[in-house]
Amino acid sequence: MFLKHRPLASCLAFVCLCASAAGQAAPLTPAELSGAALTDSLSIPMPGEFMAALNKLGKLDWTTKFRLPIVTNYSSRPQAALNLGGLIADGYIAIEAEDGQQVKNIGKDVLALAKVLGVSKDVVERASSIASFAENSQWDQLKEELESTQNEVKTAMTEAKDQDLVTLITVGGWLRGVEAISGHVAGNYSELGAKLLRQPGIVSFLNKNLEALPEKVREDASVKITRKKMAEIEKFIAFPLDKAPSADDVKQLNKLAIEAIKEISKKQK
Amino acid sequence: MKRLLLSLACAALASAPLRAASDDEVAARRTALEVAGAFTNDGFKLRDGNWTGVVEIGKPMVIQVNLYAGNQYWFTLGSVPAAKKLLVTVYDETGQAMEVDPYQEASVAAAGFSPQASGSYYVKVEEIEGTAAAFCLIYSYK
16 A cells, blocks of 8 residues: 555655645635534544644653542443543553553553443453553554544444443543643643643533533533533633633643542542 | 554444445545555554545535644545545634645545644535545544
């Protein structure tokens, strides 16, 4: 395949050097803007994209973003789904930190939560690959494998008519990413770093999906607290394009994300 | 890489379980993945996700994406031979077209874009020449 496309790669590079579309196209109409598709599989960025952007601002010790292991025997499926998302984000952090043992530990926890959610058979093989890549320090392959694992779990849930849990996995992962990254920006404030936190489209999409959950799911204690925190977080994420949030705003955002993640991971009585 | 492409293809096939992917969608996806594979030689990572549908002249399709300042992106649109010429355009959240590095060849088009600000953007895919055809949009980043 790549041999076949080697000339294409050169051609692409050439075209890019020679041509640059100067944004001459007509603006989108209001109908096009409001009618744009919004999908979990393409509109919501993976944690790896957020981390790639952050890594460009300077060297970051990702081991400082690790958290203590969470319990994995939740009796509430919505809570398990939220935490599965968080654990997958933990996996990305461990990969960025290039800590093989941490990756393997998280892989085991992901498998345990997948069992709670009834999708472990879709994850078993992936978990084994993850462990093997971690042992061999194959970090790029690990990122690909983790992304595939997340998507396979979501696909399995959609097939099992558990679309609500897909929403919760996405929200849990996004919150954990925001917790880690806002924590870093708060501790090493720069306007450039703070502007990375601007994600109005994502937070409004996720909040809309949370509000559309069936009442039974919405009333789960972990989902209730998530909805409350996400509504508060929206204010700090949806700042104007030309304005960076202040150091205090970033600290406040980080506090909200920490509280949300803490509440989500706490086993319900 | 081979592993990723295989995995992407499998995930893509399974990503719309409530609606089986048509042969044309599978072909469009394969085309997009092959072209995007060329970007990985330059360090771009393929996002494991896609958007599929049917595009025809005069009926462009738009999707919202969320991008981070500092990253570079390639949006790759694959289709089938029925689509003779395609176009990918990136817009900011107000709907203004952004400057992109364009690529266009028969049933494939791509746009390279480096956002200056993090936030929501819109990607429009359109057919310039040809008849109604299945499409698949994917993106890569670094």
